[in-house]
Each structure stands twice: as structure tokens, then as C-alpha cells.
Amino acid sequence: MTVAALGPQRIASRIKLKEQSIRTKMLDIAAGLEDVIALGRGDPDFDTPAHIVEAGQKALGNGATHYTHPAGLPALREAISAYLKADCGADYGADEIVVTAGAQEAMFCAMLALIEPGDEVIVPSPGYNTYHQHIELAGGKVVILPLAFENDFALTAEALEKVLTPRSRMICLINPSNPSGTVTPPEEVEKVARLAVERDLILVSDEIYSKLVFDGHRVLSPASLPGLKERTITINGFSKAYAMTGWRIGYFAAPKPLAAAMTEIHHGLAICAAAVSQHAALAALTGPQDCVAMMRDTYDERRRVTCAALDAMGVPYATPGGAFYIYAKVGATGLPASEFCLRLLEEERVMLFPGTLYGDHTDDFVRLSLLQPKDRLIEATERMGRFVQQLAA
Numbered sequence: 001m002t003v004a005a006l007g008p009q010r011i012a013s014r015i016k017l018k019e020q021s022i023r024t025k026m027l028d029i030a031a032g033l034e035d036v037i038a039l040g041r042g043d044p045d046f047d048t049p050a051h052i053v054e055a056g057q058k059a060l061g062n063g064a065t066h067y068t069h070p071a072g073l074p075a076l077r078e079a080i081s082a083y084l085k086a087d088c089g090a091d092y093g094a095d096e097i098v099v100t101a102g103a104q105e106a107m108f109c110a111m112l113a114l115i116e117p118g119d120e121v122i123v124p125s126p127g128y129n130t131y132h133q134h135i136e137l138a139g140g141k142v143v144i145l146p147l148a149f150e151n152d153f154a155l156t157a158e159a160l161e162k163v164l165t166p167r168s169r170m171i172c173l174i175n176p177s178n179p180s181g182t183v184t185p186p187e188e189v190e191k192v193a194r195l196a197v198e199r200d201l202i203l204v205s206d207e208i209y210s211k212l213v214f215d216g217h218r219v220l221s222p223a224s225l226p227g228l229k230e231r232t233i234t235i236n237g238f239s240k241a242y243a244m245t246g247w248r249i250g251y252f253a254a255p256k257p258l259a260a261a262m263t264e265i266h267h268g269l270a271i272c273a274a275a276v277s278q279h280a281a282l283a284a285l286t287g288p289q290d291c292v293a294m295m296r297d298t299y300d301e302r303r304r305v306t307c308a309a310l311d312a313m314g315v316p317y318a319t320p321g322g323a324f325y326i327y328a329k330v331g332a333t334g335l336p337a338s339e340f341c342l343r344l345l346e347e348e349r350v351m352l353f354p355g356t357l358y359g360d361h362t363d364d365f366v367r368l369s370l371l372q373p374k375d376r377l378i379e380a381t382e383r384m385g386r387f388v389q390q391l392a393a
């Protein structure tokens with residue numbers, strides 16, 4: 001009997017092999033170019049603050065080279081519980097917290113543990129599309145909650161109600177949003193929470209950008225509302241606020257019975273989060289927070305500079321209240337956003353990602369991440385302005 005070669009026909013049918021992702025294509029093109037200004041990925045340009053790195057190094061020296069408890073180091077879970085109580089008003093005990101390999105793994109645990117085949121999970125669009133993959137791998141059905149550019153892609157309970165059906169099981173709230181930076185106002189979070197109770201939905205609250213808000217915006221954690229903790233999975237992590245993407249460390253908080261089921265999934269995926277990263281995360285949460293304020297203020301300054309440059313070139317965008325992205329509408333230049341991004345990269349060596357990666361079916365939007373020093377951002381917007389002018393000519 002001949003053994004079939006390991007070709008694409010051997011890939012499981014749950015993998016939807018599409019053409020090469022435009023993200024990969026652009027990263028490949030950029031690798032062959034000089035002096036590219038990368039405003040694509042959501043990876044802070046700051047290195048992890050020194051005291052956090054030192055805590056990791058010290059922990060390694062002290063033997064943190066083993067598995068930990070699957071749910072994470074008790075001291076870290078206590079610190080997360082204290083943070084959620086003090087900063088978010090959410091009363092999760094340490095035994096309701098599970099430390100994961102980034103918020104990404106926490107999302108996957110939630111879907112694998114709580115979604116039955118055919119359950120509908122509502123996700124905002126534009127939004128963080130990894131949710132789609134996780135929902136589908138869990139056998140669930142992605143239901144898009146379309147948000148409108150006209151009101152800065154704000155998520156509203158009114159829009160949510162329109163997409164609910166008897167099969168609706170879960171709603172994912174990403175606040176502030178990736179890719180638009182939109183902060184859902186507290187009063188709207190309250191309405192969404194009320195709807196979740198009325199319709200018996202699980203609420204996944206992804207708060208990974210919650211420390212990075214500007215202009216006096218406030219992120220309301222739904223788990224802080226009366227009766228909501230019982231149905232809310234709060235997801236957060238250290239990647240964005242503490243510039244710790246490479247440590248792969250995050251967590252979820254969930255009511256005890258759900259946390260127990262989700263821990264089993266987490267154990268199957270990772271056994272536990274890396275011990276060294278857990279010690280570093282403990283230092284991040286319990287150490288000085290001025291590093292977070294410094295990075296947030298820097299992102300804010302970059303946001304203002306970039307918004308001003310987009311205003312000057314006549315490119316509209318959703319006003320970002322948080323995170324470190326600007327979601328801009330380039331459709332009026334005459335090019336679909338994906339072609340705009342490819343040509344901007346090839347002709348002006350600026351890398352942005354098209355909104356199609358975040359659910360934009362019109363192919364009109366691009367996401368700029370503000371993760372370059374101010375002078376490089378200014379240079380990037382000058383190059384982009386030149387490109388937009390050429391298109392107009």
C-alpha cells in the first residue's frame with residue numbers, strides 16, 4: 001500500500017485554507033525592503049519595563065523552571081483578584097482566576113469550555129477576528145454585530161438586540177476595541193449587561209486595553225454590576241499595558257463552576273502558563289505603575305500627532321478613545337484598502353493592515369498601530385500623505 005504524501009489533502013476539514021493571508025503576504029514583502037515603517041502589528045515598541053524583566057530573571061535563578069499549579073501561582077492569582085476588585089470593582093476570588101498563555105489562550109478556553117455545536121456567539125465587527133476562529137473551532141456559529149463608522153463603531157445594546165435569536169449563547173465585548181480604539185460608554189455596557197441577563201447570555205468581556213484609555217474615558221467592567229459576575233468571563237493580560245507580548249501571559253476570571261471547567265481545557269492546551277512569565281506578571285501588577293502611565297501618555301501623544309496628520313490629508317477615521325490603533329477610511333482614495341496597503345508598502349515602505357483582517361467587508365478601512373516613536377510616525381504619515389496625493393492626482 002502506498003502512503004499518500006503529506007499534502008494539503010491531509011489537512012483537517014476544520015481548517016479553512018484560504019489564499020495566503022494578506023498579513024503574511026505583507027510581512028513577506030516587508031522582509032525584502034529597506035527602511036519599512038511598520039504600523040501593522042499590535043506589539044508595543046517599548047521593551048518590558050526593567051523591574052519586570054529583573055523579576056523574571058530572579059525567578060529563573062531561584063528555580064522557577066517547573067510547572068506551576070494549572071490555574072497559576074497562588075500569589076499571582078491573589079494579586080489579580082485584588083486588582084480586579086480595586087481597579088474594576090469585580091469581586092472574583094483567587095479561586096476564580098486562571099492564568100493563561102496570553103489573553104488569546106483565555107479566549108480559546110472560554111469557547112471550548114462553554115460553546116455547544118450550533119450555539120451562536122455574537123462578535124462586534126470590526127473586531128478582533130481571532131474570536132471567529134476560536135468560536136468556529138469550538139463548533140459555534142459566529143454572528144456578526146455590525147457597527148457603524150458614523151458613530152465611531154460604538155457598540156450599542158440596540159444594535160445587539162437586533163442580532164439576538166433563541167440560539168444566542170454568548171456576546172463578546174472588546175472594550176476598548178481592536179481595531180478602532182472605541183471605548184463603549186459605561187451606560188451602554190450597563191444596557192448590554194441587562195440584555196445579557198434578560199436573554200440568559202454569557203458575557204465575555206475582553207479588557208486587554210482597559211488601562212490604555214485617553215480623554216477621560218472610563219472602561220466599565222460588566223462583572224462589577226450587580227448579578228453580572230455570575231455570567232461574565234473577564235479576560236485580560238499583560239501584553240499591551242506592560243509591553244509583555246513575548247512573555248505570553250494573561251488570564252481569565254470566571255464564576256467558580258465555569259472556572260473549573262475552563263481550567264481543564266487550559267490544562268489540556270498548556271498545562272500551565274510559563275512559570276517565569278507568572279513571576280514577571282506578579283511584579284508587573286504589584287510593582288510601580290508609572291511605567292504604564294508613561295507608555296499610555298506616549299501612545300496618547302502619538303495618537304494626537306497621527307490624527308492631526310490624517311486630518312491634514314483628508315483621510316477620515318474613527319476617533320479612538322483607547323488602545324493604540326487608529327482605524328481610518330481610505331476607500332475615498334479610489335483603491336480598495338487591501339490594495340492601498342500593498343501599494344503603500346511597495347511604493348512608500350509603510351506597512352498598515354487592511355480592515356478586511358478585522359471584518360471590514362467593504363474593504364475601505366486600514367488599521368494604523370501607533371507603535372513607533374513619534375518621529376517615525378510623523379515620517380510614516382508624510383509618506384502616506386504623499387501616496388494619497390499621488391492617487392488623487
Ligand SMILES: Cc1ncc(COP(=O)(O)O)c(C=O)c1O
Nearest residue numbers: 042102103104128178237239250
Ligand atoms: C482584543 C484582543 N484580545 C486579545 C489579544 C491577545 O493578547 P495576548 O497577547 O494577551 O494573547 C489581543 C492581541 O492583539 C487583542 O487585541
